[in-house]
Amino acid sequence: MSMLETVRIKAEVSDDNPLGYIVINKTDFNEDEHELFGDESAATGGKKADLQAALTAKGIAFPANATKADLQALLDQAPAQ
CATH class of the missing domain: 1.10.720 (Transcription Termination Factor Rho, Rna-binding Domain; Chain A, Domain 1)
Known part of the structure; x- marks a missing residue:
């Protein structure tokens, strides 16, 4: 069984989301709609x-x-x- 790759993207900080990110499937990531969070953004060139x-x-x-x-x-x- 293979693991599904995920990425963290920036999200608004709230009471429900105090860390400022959410995790989505890597296949759902769209660079025009999402911004990678933290170290992951450096890996993609900014x-x-x-x-x-x-x-x-x-x-x-x-x-x-x-x-x-x-x-x-x-x-x-x-x-x-």
Whole structure:
């Protein structure tokens, strides 16, 4: 029997959720809807907002609805400065 992989995603802190995260199936994770919590976010290369900031700093335009994968591809293709 195989184990189902899970990830922790950020969630609003409340009386019912004092830790600020919930656990979901890894297959249900959507980088455009969820933000990984804690150490798991470092393993995936950071946040979408970080990619947007890096592209903006390089003067590279991107669509407002670009996915994290799209943003990473643009950053990977950017010339080194």
